[in-house]
Amino acid sequence: MNLETLAIQVTRFHDANASAVTTPIYLSTTYERDSEGNLPKGFLYARGNNPNRDLLEKSIAVLEGGAVGFAFGSGMAAIAALFQALKPGDHVITTPFAYYAAQRLLVDVFEPWGLEFTLVDTSSIEEVEKAIRPNTKLFWLETPSNPLLHLTDVAALARLAHSVGAMCAVDNTWATPVLQNPIALGADVVMHSTTKYFGGHSDVLGGALVLAQEGELSLKLRQIQNLTGGIPSPFDCWLITRGIQTMxxxxxxxxxxxxxxxxxxxxxxxxxxxxxxxxxxxxxxxxxxxxxxxxxxxxxxxxxxxxxxxxxxxxxxxxxxxxxxxxxxxxxxxxxxxxxxxxxxxxxxxxxxxxxxxxxxxxxxxxxxxxxxxx
Structure with missing residues (x-):
């Protein structure tokens, strides 16, 4: 199915209540149990999940060719969640040419917490190889980079990351899945500031992570998302989902x-x-x-x-x-x-x-x- 069609199909919510063509917005913070105390629709409390967020997460995962998606209240919240999924003492390789706020997050928040990182020109595989340590767990890439539009060979660095037991994550905000699919190139994680091209109208803040496969990392991210509560509102999810249709x-x-x-x-x-x-x-x-x-x-x-x-x-x-x-x-x-x-x-x-x-x-x-x- 072509992307233009897919963007419409995956964002449609089939409403059982009124057969609405446009997806309803579900504002409820809590959901009714049945007489046995079960949750018939799988929704418990809005911090954990919500129908609009569920639709958004599934839609972005499909568009990126991933197995599972996670929506956050901002792109920075998405990046922070991925860093939080690492352990103190782990090492991250990233680039000085990436989004400056992501670097400030490492310097001001996660370095004091115990995360180590090295800035290196990721367009040079040789420089990345030199930066690898025994505790390297993540390559954090951005291509094209903000604002100098440096490119990184995702396929080559994904292979290198995997060869040393590390994950490869790519900020795909500027390219979007319309222009680039990091998971198809070998990446394990894709990040988006959905504020940008997904929303598309400068009126909503959001972020997302998409994982190539479910497993230990997806379980950890779901826990971080739920416990820290850095989630988008139902209306924000609705706006971003609507934006996807014309992206x-x-x-x-x-x-x-x-x-x-x-x-x-x-x-x-x-x-x-x-x-x-x-x-x-x-x-x-x-x-x-x-x-x-x-x-x-x-x-x-x-x-x-x-x-x-x-x-x-x-x-x-x-x-x-x-x-x-x-x-x-x-x-x-x-x-x-x-x-x-x-x-x-x-x-x-x-x-x-x-x-x-x-x-x-x-x-x-x-x-x-x-x-x-x-x-």
């Missing part, structure tokens, strides 16, 4: 628009460098072609001359783009990324991160042209 169309359209914008930026004299895996000039373009499908994503970054002041000036002059944090919505967003990541970040001062929305491509190029003319 294939949105992501393909955004990807188709991002490529000509990146190509145009690459030729502009005020632009020093463009980061987009769909460009032949991207150092890992061939990996992108082999690892991704249906396009190269709606996210790109570019550097302007003049450092951070130059980036702020361009962002401030835009009229169609909205200057705001986040990504994956129907509206095009832009931000000088250094402001939010701080001086210790490897992100260049003059870098602007762009989330291409659903506006007409030429309107977005025209807006960039007039803003860059003022740089």
């Amino acid at each position: 294939p169309l949105r992501v393909k359209t955004q990807s188709a628009s991002a490529l000509p914008i990146a190509q145009w930026l690459e030729q502009h004299p005020a632009v020093e460098r463009v980061y987009y895996p769909g460009l032949e000039s991207h150092a890992q373009h061939e990996l992108a072609v082999s690892q991704m499908k249906n396009g190269f994503g709606g996210m790109l970054s570019f550097e302007v001359k003049g450092g951070l002041p130059g980036a702020k000036k361009v962002a401030g002059a835009l009229k169609v783009f909205t200057q705001a944090t986040s990504l994956g919505g129907v509206e095009s967003l832009i931000e000088p990324r250094k402001i939010y990541e701080g001086p210790d970040s490897p992100t260049p001062d003059g870098l602007l991160r762009v989330s291409v929305g659903l506006e007409h491509t030429q309107d977005l190029i025209n807006d960039l042209e007039q803003a860059l003319a003022q740089a």
